[in-house]
Amino acid sequence: MTTQQDHTTQPPHPRSGDDVPTSSAETDLHPALDVPVDEAGHTRAGLDKIVFGVSAAIAVAFLVWGFVSTDSLAKVSGDSLTWTMANTGWLFVLTSSSFVVFVIWLALSRFGNITLGRDDEEPEFNTVSWVAMMFSAGMGIGLMFYGVSEPITHFATPPPGTGAAGNPEATQNAMATTLFHWTLHPWAIYAVVGLAIAYGVYRKGRLQLISSAFEPLLGKRANGAAGKVIDMLAIFATLFGSAASLGLGALQIRSGLHIVSGWSATGNGILIGIIAILTVAFVLSAVSGVAKGIQWLSNINMVLAIALALFVFVVGPTVFILNLVPTSLGSYIQNLAMMSARTGAEGGKTNEWLQSWTVFYWAWWLSWTPFVGMFIARISRGRTIRQFVSGVLLVPSLVSMVWFAIFGGAAIKLQQTGTDIAGAGGVETQLFTTLEAYPLATVASIVVMVLVAIFFVSGADAASIVMGTLSERGTIEPSKPTVIFWGVATGAVAAVMLLVGGSDALTGLQTITIVAALPFVVVMIGLAVALVKDLRSDPLMVRQQYAAEAVEAAVVAGVTEHGDDFVLAVERHPAAD
Template sequence: MTTAPERPPKTSDPRDPRHRTAHTRDVIPHPALDTALHSDADEPGKRSGIDLWAFLVPAVLAVGFVVWGIVSTDSLGDAADSASAWALENLGWFFVLSASGFVVFVVWLAVSRYGRIPLGRDDEEPEFRTSSWIAMMFSAGMGIGLMFYGVSEPLTFFVDPPPGTGGEGNPEAAQHAMATTLFHWTLHPWAIYALVGLAIAYGVFRKGRAQLISAAFEPLLGSRAHGPGGRVIDMLAIFATLFGSAASLGLGALQIRSGLQIVGGIGTVGNAVLVGIIAALTVAFVLSAVSGVAKGIQWLSNINMVLALLLALFVFVVGPTVFILNMLPTAIGSYLGDLPDMAARTGAEGAETSEWLASWTVFYWAWWISWTPFVGMFIARISRGRTIRQFVAGVLLVPSVVSLVWFAIFGGTAINLQQGGTDVYGDGVAESQLFNTLEQLPWSTIAIVLVMALVAIFFVSGADAASIVMGSLSERGTTEPSRRTVIFWGTLMGAVAATMLVIGGSDALSGLQTITIVAAIPFVLVMIGLAVSLMKDLRRDPLMVRREYAAEAVEAAVVTGVTQHGDDFVIAVEESSGTSTTPAAPESR
């Protein structure tokens, strides 16, 4: 049974289901008309509460993963390495092609006739002002990843250039380093997020479906999207979110450990300290969830964004400002020039390239894909009323600009120091290079403590948000999952992060990368299915149906008019006595 939207009608449009009489209210509307939203939760047989299968299967698998890591760390590490090696050897090309394919797909949607379709009712205004929408996009583009790789990635590519870009010390190393970094952090990841966000936003706001990945498969699977097949899709989404978020938490723990070593002067410490850091931050997350201070976490997140901007402004002002400003246009030009080669780079170029891809590009594509349920739901939630064209332009461009500026400031500063003879690259340990760079600037101790505080708050707020998404997926799409479910997923996420770090042994980062690649493989197939399902939806959208009816009807009317009356005719729209959908025959003037 359909329900009318809650928003009061702006007009007395007879197409609006709220204006139908009791006699006509149950009549199925014409497919060319805007229709009332329905809610899956209001359909007979729909129940609220936890979906045991969607909850238990990923939970049991994740707990088993943690137990395996505790009982036999070495065997889990060997199994993970073998699975990752198989995936890279056989499916590396699949990740590379899929990521670029998603970019082409969402850009094509934006510039095509489908770009006019709103993510909501035909006459619906955007829920948020453009300035607020952009601000929230900005916040979505920040996180532990930018803190961890802001210096490390461009600096690493400068000192040890990617395959095919020239050897160490070549004069174009800085340009290629920035181009490769932007390749990993701009259009490709946000096109991946945009695809999932579009599918969810269209289904929820245009069709009234539940906020589930499986619900977006209705055009492809029909009623089976609410059966076992749909549950499998939601399980894969939970599994991907769990391991992708755990990878981010692991990066945060690595960086906090490095900061403690520098500020506290405690020297090199092992993985036991990493586990302790994760445990402490997980307890902080649980306390925040138990206290129910959702507004407090939101407040802390906003403060975090302000502190991150202040940190970037500080480095920009006291660092090599002119070099950073020169780096901005250089990075853009190099990125656009190198894009075809970077997008086509695969393991076919040799063992060196294959190994490099495993550590960088394929890991990134897997990481972004595993984050899509979380980020996709977020950007879908804030984009109601936007057209597809506006959605894609905002999602691709705003975070990409944020990443460009961030890497130009932090990466540019590190590259400038390295060029000038100050070795901030050190022994190549990624998590220490940001601190090595900050140590060369004034008030370095304050800046380092600020970085650790930023990462810690990102950890807590990120665990909170990701746990809510997993809770929503395991409780039939509810926007407010129970506190117990949220705490369970957050705690399990921390345990998975610790396990992923430990199986990497002395190279904890490799453990994160290995597991992330393996966990993301099934969700690539889900994303391809989402693209197909979304296209089936868009082709039947009322806006598109009206356009087809109009084109066919007007063409038929014009032909008839010219045939019967030459150039002297007008077209009138009247109810047809037959089944024809064309306008009434033209009348001579």
């Protein structure tokens, strides 16, 4: 272009049917503008009597039923599980895999550039701190309980369709199945809730509630009866999911006491006693308000967990563990599609296996989404959606892979060399049996019990705060009575779930978790739809649409009127005068 002439163009108005609104209902300003939200104006203190009252009443009724008539509750829960697996097992499998695809699509799409905050906002935490906190979220009772038991169980009794016990590929299939349950799928589920909450709170100034994320779909009804039902379902999911974790902790502590002290007492009475003692410890910590103390204990727990893993790595089969990491990763990637598509249609044996493993895990992860989702949302302000998804999917997945390679690898090697880890009592004893093969077994076993106990107390604390937040209209600091109530309820529900399982207490945990998580699957699907609807009308997306249409129209007009000799300028639309 040898010369330039001004050519004024106006950005075209959105076409009829576009998602771009003409005005913002929240700010009354143009939707293309990134306007700071008044977060102080979007907080409402006080107990929501309907959400708390109904949820508490149902929880208490469940507890009374469980303690008064355990057999009838066991029968009803068993029948419910049979119906759930027969009719909706496919739903757990399909939705969980769909969430993996969904969050990866969000990260790679144009939505990936949207900031969870203002456009120019920097991340609240630096990357190292953010990763460290993500690591702490990835640790818990579950990794302690299943670190040895899942790989060794899949090795000794391979999943249906993967060959007979002792086949040459048993090790890599066992590790691939374990990674399938603990890496991308659970963290993709958490990412959906975390994104929805973080976007709504930091970008829209909404309440920190699951129901608030449904405003794009429900409008004002998200703050009405429909929203209250959603928050109650989130409370129930958190209650039963957390109780399942606490039940696993009680099982493992009981086994540790038997091994370390030689105490031979068994039965569910011991489990209930352990839960009662740890629940009292939680209540005392909540009443004293030692939030820093819990944080201090959690940091100690993370150090102890790392130290325990390093100990097993050094004194265990170090080279075998190192070889197992790339083998496990490659086998996981190779078999991911097959494992993701496995359903009860493959036969009764597969359906039974899914009920004990995959579907239980998906239900467990779904029930933990309110807690973990809120946690990762709180620490991710200022991150883009692409950064958020990358960190949430990859960091905990890598931690889990290393953890299972160390503990699972050590157990598998012992099994191969003649030590029967798979047959060492219940699954809760297999970690202690593995540690007995190495020096300082008693000390290591005590460390395990300390880790599980602190995870129990801090886990009950965190889950109770989330349920308190949902009960008190999204407040970040719910009142102590509400937090204590939900903490005690979580411990009591864990006791009931163990009682329902009878001699096989783990079965009770799995059964009730799957049944209780079913309604929340529907909530999660709606959450994903609402999030996409929100993102499509985000200011950044509106600006991109305006820019693309305006520039295209200007170039066409400029070339038509002036050939190559034109420039673009921005002026007020004549119709606006």
